[in-house]
Amino acid sequence: DAKTTQPTSMDCAEGRAANLPCNHSTISGNEYVYWYRQIHSQGPQYIIHGLKNNETNEMASLIITEDRKSSTLILPHATLRDTAVYYCMRRRGDTGRRALTFGSGTRLQVQP
Amino acid sequence: DAGVTQSPTHLIKTRGQQVTLRCSPKSGHDTVSWYQQALGQGPQFIFQYYEEEERQRGNFPDRFSGHQFPNYSSELNVNALLLGDSALYLCASSPSWDLGYTFGSGTRLTVV
Numbered sequence: 673d674a675k676t677t678q679p680t681s682m683d684c685a686e687g688r689a690a691n692l693p694c695n696h697s698t699i700s701g702n703e704y705v706y707w708y709r710q711i712h713s714q715g716p717q718y719i720i721h722g723l724k725n726n727e728t729n730e731m732a733s734l735i736i737t738e739d740r741k742s743s744t745l746i747l748p749h750a751t752l753r754d755t756a757v758y759y760c761m762r763r764r765g766d767t768g769r770r771a772l773t774f775g776s777g778t779r780l781q782v783q784p
Numbered sequence: 785d786a787g788v789t790q791s792p793t794h795l796i797k798t799r800g801q802q803v804t805l806r807c808s809p810k811s812g813h814d815t816v817s818w819y820q821q822a823l824g825q826g827p828q829f830i831f832q833y834y835e836e837e838e839r840q841r842g843n844f845p846d847r848f849s850g851h852q853f854p855n856y857s858s859e860l861n862v863n864a865l866l867l868g869d870s871a872l873y874l875c876a877s878s879p880s881w882d883l884g885y886t887f888g889s890g891t892r893l894t895v896v
Contacts, residue, residue, distance in 0.1 A: 715788070715874050715887030716827065759826060769815050769880055771840055774826030 676760045681779040684754075690747040692778050694760030697741040704765045705736060706772070707745050709756040716759065716774075719745065723765065750782045788813075788877050788888035796894045797865050805860040805891045809877030816858040817885065818850060819874040827874055833858055834880070862893075870895045 677695040684690040696705060707719040720727055720734045722743070727734045733746040747754055759777040764770050789808040797803050809816050815834040819827035829842035833852035847863045856877075862869055872892050876885040 713889075715876070715889050716885075717887070718884045721884070757826075769832065769834060769839065769878070771817060771829040771832060771842065772819075772827075772876075772885065773829065774819075776826050 678778045690750040692745040703762045711756040790888040807875030813877035821872040
């Protein structure tokens, strides 16, 4: 199984940047890094993915180290609605039909 | 445009019974995957369907079976229910060319 390592939980103050780390030291050259989040009682929601370049979209930024062994998801201005479990995953990018392998994720609590 | 729709939202069954869960994928998506999420855990991949056939399968016994219909909707069947089958069952859909999945809100199954 493709494995990643994330902290179990993190806190962040509302309005501040939330930086969620992920270790994927054995990632292969054709594997992307994916981030999903799951707000309580909802299905997981896609956030962002990347291969080796940094990526940004309307939700977040993804910073991948040059050696690709780790990455950081950045929520630039966290709100209370960003409280969720955040999952970092590795996934081969050669097909849109490859399953996702979820770990335990990081529980982010945004504090008022 | 409706996203992924799952039914029912909640279900209570007795040990030994059989259950069928249903999923309608997002419009334009032809691939459906099913995940099981136990309380406090990340989702675990059960299987994936496209072109009306099971294409990938996770580490689940054959009590778990599925079907995909010509309109791309899907069913998950679980026979001989065990107490340990109590979980949130998530359906995710994707088009073949896109690496992202869209998840439904899930069906909460309780086995008593």
